[in-house]
Amino acid sequence: MSTTQSERLRGLLEPLVSAEQLDLEEIEVSRAGRRRVLRIIVDSEEGVELDACAELSRAISEKLDETDAMGDEEYVLEVSSPGADRPLTEHRHYVRATGRLAKLHLHEGGELVARILAVDEEGLDLEVPGVKGRKPTSRRVAFDEIAKARVEIEFSRKDKKEEEA
DSSP: HHHHHHHHHHHHHHHHHHHHHHHHEEEEEEEEEEEEEEEEEOOOTTOOOOOHHHHHHHHHHHHHHHHHOOOOSOOEOOOOOTHHHHHHOOOHHHHHTTTSEEEEEEETSSSSEEEEEEEOOOEEEEOOOOOTTOEEEEEEEGGEEEEEEOOHHHHHHOOHHHOOO
């Protein structure tokens, strides 16, 4: 998708997304056979409900029908929340991942799997799980040390509500 089309779509759709108290994370236009697919990814501090995606999809569809932002070619509109494996790229992504296990690839070449305990403007406070019966250790990582990061899926971890009960 060209930068100008991306910027135009962002300018057109961001107010609709913001009106629903959501963050516009990504806009992607790709080909699927003869059709194009317009994929809109939205998120919020509390996550995104399916009903919110459906409502936003209708509003976006109406807005796009009023304009020529997608041209005359057919396209499929998809509005969804980011997947669990979405890369952590923005400060708000790290804040939303507080309490979760994350895999960090560091610029210095190392890899670290740790639980995000706290996030501030400079970086992360982490708990590195102990190995072979050892206790977990604390570690501080600055944002400028992180090359890539992503949340690790945990199937056996109790969520906060279960722990409080």
